[in-house]
Amino acid sequence: MKIWTTPQDIKQRLQKEWERGRFLRAQLNQEPLFPWRIPLKHPSGKTLSNSFEAAQKWLEALEAKSKLKTGTGYDLEWKTINHRQLGKNRIPVAALFARQTDALAFLKKTEEAALFQKLSSGILEKFPQLRPWLAKFPHKVLEQRGDWPKIVAVLSYMVKNPRPNIYIRQLDLAGVDTKFIERHKKIMAQLLELVLPQDCIDHGATGQSGFARRYGFKSKPIQIRFRLLDPSLYICGLSDLQLPVEQFATLNLPVQRVFITENIINGLAFPDVAGALVIFGLGYGLDRLSEIHWLRSKKIYYWGDIDTHGFAMLDQARSYFPQILSWLMDQDTLLQHKPLWGWETSQAARLLLPRLHEAELKLYTDLQNNRYREAVRLEQEKIPYPYVKSSLTELE
Numbered sequence: 604m605k606i607w608t609t610p611q612d613i614k615q616r617l618q619k620e621w622e623r624g625r626f627l628r629a630q631l632n633q634e635p636l637f638p639w640r641i642p643l644k645h646p647s648g649k650t651l652s653n654s655f656e657a658a659q660k661w662l663e664a665l666e667a668k669s670k671l672k673t674g675t676g677y678d679l680e681w682k683t684i685n686h687r688q689l690g691k692n693r694i695p696v697a698a699l700f701a702r703q704t705d706a707l708a709f710l711k712k713t714e715e716a717a718l719f720q721k722l723s724s725g726i727l728e729k730f731p732q733l734r735p736w737l738a739k740f741p742h743k744v745l746e747q748r749g750d751w752p753k754i755v756a757v758l759s760y761m762v763k764n765p766r767p768n769i770y771i772r773q774l775d776l777a778g779v780d781t782k783f784i785e786r787h788k789k790i791m792a793q794l795l796e797l798v799l800p801q802d803c804i805d806h807g808a809t810g811q812s813g814f815a816r817r818y819g820f821k822s823k824p825i826q827i828r829f830r831l832l833d834p835s836l837y838i839c840g841l842s843d844l845q846l847p848v849e850q851f852a853t854l855n856l857p858v859q860r861v862f863i864t865e866n867i868i869n870g871l872a873f874p875d876v877a878g879a880l881v882i883f884g885l886g887y888g889l890d891r892l893s894e895i896h897w898l899r900s901k902k903i904y905y906w907g908d909i910d911t912h913g914f915a916m917l918d919q920a921r922s923y924f925p926q927i928l929s930w931l932m933d934q935d936t937l938l939q940h941k942p943l944w945g946w947e948t949s950q951a952a953r954l955l956l957p958r959l960h961e962a963e964l965k966l967y968t969d970l971q972n973n974r975y976r977e978a979v980r981l982e983q984e985k986i987p988y989p990y991v992k993s994s995l996t997e998l999e
Contacts, residue, residue: 606644607643607644607645607646607658607661608641608643608644608645608665608698609661609664609665610664610665610667610668613641613668613677613698613709614709614710616641617641617700617706617709617710618710621710621712622742624738624739624740624741624742626703626706626707626712626716627716627719627741627742627744628738628739628741629703630703630716630719630720631719631720631723631734631737631738631741632734632738636703637700637701637702637703637705637706638699638700638701638702639699639700639706640680640697640698640699641677641697641698641699641700642696642697643665643695643696643697643698645694645695645696646658646661646694662694662695665679665695665698666679669698670705675705675708675709676700676705676708676709677698677699677700677705677709678698678699678700678701679695679697679698679699680695680696680697680698680699681693681694681695681696682694682695682696703716715745718745718748719741719744719745722744722745722748722751723737723741723744725751725755726744726751726755729755729758729759730755730758730794730797730798732797732798733794733797733798736793736794736797743790747787747790750783750787753776753777753778753779753783754787754790754791754794756776756777756779757774757776757779757784757791758794758795758798760774760776761795761798761799761818762798762799765799765800765803765819766803766818766819767819767820768819768820768821769820769821770820770821771784771815771820784814788811788814789811791814792811792814792817792818795818799818803818803819804817804818805817805818805819824847824848824849825847825848825888825891826845826846826847826848827845827846827847827848827851827882827885827891827892827895828843828844828845828867828870828882828883828884829843829844829845829851829870829880829881829882829883830842830843830844830870830871830873830880830881830883831844831856831858831880832862832873832874832875832876832877832879832880832881833858833875833876833877833878833879833880834875836856836857836858836878836880843871848891848894848895851895852894852895852896852897854897855897856880856897857878858878858879858880858901859878859879859901859902860876860878860879860901860902860903860904860998861879861880861881861882861898861901861902861903861904862876862879862880862881862882862903862904862906862930863881863882863883863885863889863892863903863904863905863906863920863927864881864882864883864905864906864907864983865883865884865885865886865906865907865908865913865916865983866883866884866982866983866984867883867884868984869883869906869983869984870882870883870884871883872988874991874992874995876995886916887916887919889916889919889920889923890919890923892920892923892924893923898924899924899926902926902928903920903924903926903927903928904927904928904929904930904998905917905920905927905928905929905930905932906929906930906931906932906983907929907932907983908980908981908982908983909931909932909936909937909966909970909979909980909981910947910950910970910979910980910981911947911950911951911967911970911971912947912950912951913932914932914951914956914959914963914966914967914970915951915954915956917929917932917956917958917959917963918956918957918958918959921958921959922958925958929960929963930994930998931983931986931991931994932963932966933962933963933966934962934965934966934969936981936986936990936994937966937975937979937981938975939990940981940985940986940987940990943981943982943985943986944976944979944980944981945980945981945982945985946977946978946979946980947970947978947979947980948978950970950971950978953971
């Protein structure tokens with residue numbers, strides 16, 4: 604009957620313990636877990652008389668999978684019950700696994716346990732301080748079974764060369780390239796935290812994006828893309844350039860006005876403007892501009908989407924350059940292009956934006972409160988090009 608424990612129920616109980624890593628953890632730390640006793644739901648004396656045939660089949664199924672019959676797995680613990688009509692009967696009340704090898708064989712996990720033993724021994728030979736991590740995440744050891752020689756090689760290199768100040772691509776280790784590190788960043792970070800001295804870790808760099816800086820690798824240079832809008836200012840005949848932020852900071856270009864727009868196509872199609880340039884494609888990466896000191900003396904216009912995120916980015920930009928003016932981010936522009944409205948997938952968090960000017964703050968609040976329609980969004984690139992050119996002339 605379904606209410607009585609079956610061999611499959613016993614297996615499921617063991618499987619849960621396997622998935623929790625309990626058997627591998629005990630194996631690693633040589634913890635005594637066995638014998639392991641699993642109580643069985645079994646027929647009572649009253650049930651036995653009413654369902655004797657069903658109880659007999661249940662017993663036969665349990666015995667068929669027992670160690671007595673198969674040579675591996677569980678022994679049965681028996682109890683004798685007295686019944687007025689049936690007399691004395693032996694009923695199994697528990698499944699007993701004498702050794703871990705019996706439980707592993709029953710689960711068909713013997714080979715995996717042996718592999719874990721082999722892998723963990725190799726890892727601990729090099730890095731004994733990783734024992735607590737191996738015990739906490741034994742299945743991660745198995746998941747990375749083919750990669751441990753490379754992972755250990757990276758750890759060994761980093762211990763010998765803390766904060767190496769090279770690009771990950773420059774690691775001279777067989778089979779280890781940038782893609783390998785990218786695939787294993789999470790586990791690599793967990794292990795590096797344990798094997799490196801704490802003063803060799805930049806604790807201010809967090810997350811996968813901060814991996815390189817945290818452990819002393821060179822990062823891909825942060826780039827600024829811009830277009831010179833005045834042909835007389837072209838650099839060696841070039842108008843569209845992209846430079847590392849450090850090089851952009853040294854330019855101090857002789858421009859009077861700077862436009863900042865998020866959309867790349869808007870930056871590429873931006874009309875010519877005397878004595879001006881446009882910076883584009885930064886999105887929320889506006890902090891890249893924070894140390895460009897020569898921008899502080901320029902007249903700057905920010906052109907973002909008319910939605911809550913657009914105004915949040917405007918507020919962020921003003922934290923670096925208080926003189927920034929918004930452009931094409933006003934109520935008139937919004938209402939004149941109602942047929943082009945889209946939907947803001949998710950609004951910016953309802954935070955105070957203290958750097959917005961009065962009209963900007965009112966429009967931002969109206970958008971947050973769905974005054975015009977729910978989740979209104981007017982994207983920059985939907986504003987017609989003639990409207991953009993006409994608005995530019997009004998700035999002059």
